[in-house]
Amino acid sequence: MSEFANPRSNGTPRPPVDPSAVSSYNTSFTLKAGLAQMLKGGVIMDVVNAEQAIIAERAGACAVMALERVPADIRAEGGVARMSDPKLIEEIIDAVSIPVMAKCRIGHFVEAQILEALGVDYIDESEVLTPADQVYHITKHHFKVPFVCGARNLGEALRRISEGAAMIRTKGEAGTGDVTEAVKHIRTINQEIRKAAGMSDEELYVYAKELGVSFHLLKETAKKGRLNVVNFAAGGIATPADAAMCMQLGCDGVFVGSGIFLGHNPEKRAKAIVQAVTHYNDPKVLAEVSTDLGPAMVGRTVESLKQSERLAGRGW
């Protein structure tokens, strides 16, 4: 046995690492993360059919998320939630010119392969669907299409980025219409980045171990003072004020799912939320766009949810 052989292998020599493959990983990640930068300052809206997708596009959404049921309905109906029917996704792709995202289950790399073959612009490996794997997330570097993933804290965000996620969204508690968890996750990530930014290398090594992340990625994040990919807010955003609050807390944009098409007057609310994200620092505009929208979705408070009903705990 050579001195470099792995004692646990069957003796077959491991192929040497191909440096060009490593650098193409990096190039492709840079491209995918750059693509996500183009969504900055925008609103991504959940839509369940082509008609809603057209409303979202006309309202100024920067992208749509194609799915069969918005999170509030997934929550209400229960059962196993899976990738949507390709027919629905194709109808939505045909209906709009803005990017179309679609969700696969956590760890379900075959659903991701199918979504990539359908030509979606982004895949969301989402805790809103029932996880397919209790241990592993998808190795997103293996795909050409960019992925967005949810995170509740800096550790989760950096682990997903290491796996190849080109965009992060705070998880919030989807389908509730209650913005508290989104706010908590945004604040947690911000606080943890600030903490890392004040650390020496020795301290960062220990913090990286504590968070379960790569020292180099943590150091890069600390130096930048932000994630190295865009971070959108998601989960429970139901009003223009919710959306503007997430932006003022430092997010690059927002996802709105249940809040638009389960509220009254979806067209007006969709436009109002887009305006609120654009003018998030202008209370006069926020007052104007918040006026006369009709009732927001009824929703549920996060506090009233049983542990088993919480979606944000899925993924690790």
Ligand SMILES: O=C(CO)[C@H](O)[C@H](O)COP(=O)(O)O
């Ligand atoms: O899963 C999503 C992002 O990938 C949803 O778009 C978002 O989280 C929806 O949450 P809500 O219905 O509470 O707006």
